[in-house]
Amino acid sequence: MSNTLLSPEQLLQQLQWRYATKQFDPSQKIPDQVWDALEQSLVLAPSSFGLQPWKFFVVVSPEVRQSLLPHSWGQTQVVDASHLVVLAIKKDVNAADVDRFMARTAEVRQVEIASLAGYANVIKGFLENPKDPAFDVNDWAARQVYIALGQLMTSAALLGIDTCPIEGFLPDQYDQILGLAEQGYGAIVVCALGYRHREDKYALLPKVRFKPTEMIGVIES
Amino acid sequence: MSNTLLSPEQLLQQLQWRYATKQFDPSQKIPDQVWDALEQSLVLAPSSFGLQPWKFFVVVSPEVRQSLLPHSWGQTQVVDASHLVVLAIKKDVNAADVDRFMARTAEVRQVEIASLAGYANVIKGFLENPKDPAFDVNDWAARQVYIALGQLMTSAALLGIDTCPIEGFLPDQYDQILGLAEQGYGAIVVCALGYRHREDKYALLPKVRFKPTEMIGVIES
Secondary structure, three states: OOOOOOOHHHHHHHHHHOOEOOOEOOOOOOOHHHHHHHHHHHHOOOOHHHOOOEEEEEEOOHHHHHHHHHHOOOOOHHHHOOEEEEEEEEOOOOHHHHHHHHHHHHHHHOOOHHHHHHHHHHHHHHHHOOOOOOOOHHHHHHHHHHHHHHHHHHHHHHOOOEEEEEOOOOHHHHHHHHOOHHHOEEEEEEEEEEOEOOOOHHHHOOOOOOOHHHHEEEEOO | OOOOOOOHHHHHHHHHHOOEOOOEOOOOOOOHHHHHHHHHHHHOOOOHHHOOOEEEEEEOOHHHHHHHHHHOOOOOHHHHOOEEEEEEEEOOOOHHHHHHHHHHHHHHHOOOHHHHHHHHHHHHHHHHOOOOOOOOHHHHHHHHHHHHHHHHHHHHHHOOOEEEEEOOOOHHHHHHHHOOHHHOEEEEEEEEEEOEOOOOHHHHOOOOOOOHHHHEEEEOO
8 A cells, every 4th residue: 555645635625726727827837847747647647458549749839829729719728828738549549559559568567579469469359349339449549538638637736737628629620730630649638737817717716516415326235 | 826735756656656456455445534535536527618427326335346247347346446436427418417507506606597698508509519510428428537537546546545447347237237327327437446455466567658758749839
């Protein structure tokens, strides 16, 4: 068992503190060391089979961020936040991606790649012969990306960094502007990160959640 | 800006400590106070529009957990872990759900429900007249559930609690056994939580991730 660094109360304090930031303070930048940890929280995010069917694009250029704004329903977080990440799926993940993952596994764990053949075949079977005929590999990858989004937002809240997740954007336009399509990636969701503006009135509104008794079902028999 | 309770190094230490636990110690139970915080991490999870198109079912009954095992590709975490949560979507989310959310918003924020009509109409338009003709409301809700899964796993890691996310199960069987279908919910993903068994050899394997330079793209121009 790990030593817990945080009490349950401290965790909840930060999760309560978090909100979808509407207005960022453009003058405040996330320090490099904190940003590095947030990038790592993406890299370390769990995914099905550990396959990591994704890539995370950090848009540094202010000009490029400006050019995304008209394709983001005018949400100014895209330009005002300290950092902007576009979370993308690797499109049409297939056996070659599994092989690449196995090569990496063999490298990291210092084992023969042949010893991983059983696991590789399980994943390839999952992708190529899905049990559910409605299985869509890009939908599946998109769900994984949302795990990474969750880990990123929770990690940020723990480090005192504000976030705003953004689904309201035009993926095709993003893919074109950022050059994702030609690399085989597709934008799924966006996250702006930084510091809330002191005038963002949304920061002061009570968080709205349905009652815990409605959201948590306990199955006792 | 919030005071940060955790350093970037401490965050990463816990994210590195986390792994998909294959074997739980059935004798170790998560203390109530810690479990309550993990349930709250689900309740507090962000979702698109704040709509919370989900419900989280905690399966307490050992007999019911045993009955899920044959529908879980034999993954014994389903019975051995301290706690088991089935994360479900509310199926076919529609205008009535938006109204319910608005009623709750008016209650929590102590405003007139009429003052929320504009926001309600935005959400209803999103659901009923999607810009993308391929939009599927249940797929959309499922993605939101994965945010909650991410927040849950990250929160657990921070509190020193092990997790195993499980996609390998038969949703229809789960829905039937747990009575979700008749309530309008559908199981999407499962998470087992507890304490790793000291004999779980997977705990000692180095975590496999592609190189950060391959997973993080920096767009500078």
